[in-house]
Amino acid sequence: MQLQDMPLQNKLLQDELILEQIQIGPMQNFAYLVGSKTTREVVLVDPAWDLDSLLNLVKARDYRLTGALLTHYHPDHCGGSFGHNSVEGVAELLGKNPVKVYVHKLEAAGVKKVTGISDSDIVKVESGDKLSIGEVEVEFLHTPGHTPGSQCFKIRHMLVSGDTLFINGCGRVDLPGSNSEDMYHSLQKLAAMPEDTLLLPGHNYAQLPQATMEETKKINSYMRINDLASWKMMMGA
Numbered sequence: 001m002q003l004q005d006m007p008l009q010n011k012l013l014q015d016e017l018i019l020e021q022i023q024i025g026p027m028q029n030f031a032y033l034v035g036s037k038t039t040r041e042v043v044l045v046d047p048a049w050d051l052d053s054l055l056n057l058v059k060a061r062d063y064r065l066t067g068a069l070l071t072h073y074h075p076d077h078c079g080g081s082f083g084h085n086s087v088e089g090v091a092e093l094l095g096k097n098p099v100k101v102y103v104h105k106l107e108a109a110g111v112k113k114v115t116g117i118s119d120s121d122i123v124k125v126e127s128g129d130k131l132s133i134g135e136v137e138v139e140f141l142h143t144p145g146h147t148p149g150s151q152c153f154k155i156r157h158m159l160v161s162g163d164t165l166f167i168n169g170c171g172r173v174d175l176p177g178s179n180s181e182d183m184y185h186s187l188q189k190l191a192a193m194p195e196d197t198l199l200l201p202g203h204n205y206a207q208l209p210q211a212t213m214e215e216t217k218k219i220n221s222y223m224r225i226n227d228l229a230s231w232k233m234m235m236g237a
């Protein structure tokens, strides 16, 4: 009896999850909708570029937006000024649909500076913290390297990875605040996740929009380096 029940239970768990990948803006960014079908509560991951279309999607699906999750403070993920350009992001979101913005504690100052939102809008999180969205739980994983407070989101067997890990590469580590050695350790941590983990990156840079960790390791040479000396040689530092 129990053996027969298990697949059904897995199916119900899967059916409960809302997870939608949305390509948005001119830099092939992916935003995500994550939430619970039972309660219809959702959060937006990295809402930027076109907040009306993201909020219209939430409305069209009859979902209720309860938060925003940021992988890191770069304007193509959270909005803000970008050289001479200005990108829509969490500031516009809060103007249209006020919610808390979940940010790693080391990234909060950068998010405030880039977007202009205030302390009271931000919930600072640490690695291992969890957020319940209805029946669905999101775990925050600190993955520094691209920026000091970059984070990934683990949702069941899925990983929303921002600019830490792409299917065919990793985020740049030659930018202000980047740290190549931190990136090495973050990628080692992600490489140790189960092989069937589904990677959902922050940009559509590969031939596939999503891949398992097993597939990613085959495609991505950064994921196959397992000692720091080789990493430093490859990264030229």
Ligand SMILES: [Zn+2]
Pocket (backbone or CB within 6 Å): 072, 074, 146, 163, 171
């Ligand atoms: Zn970035």
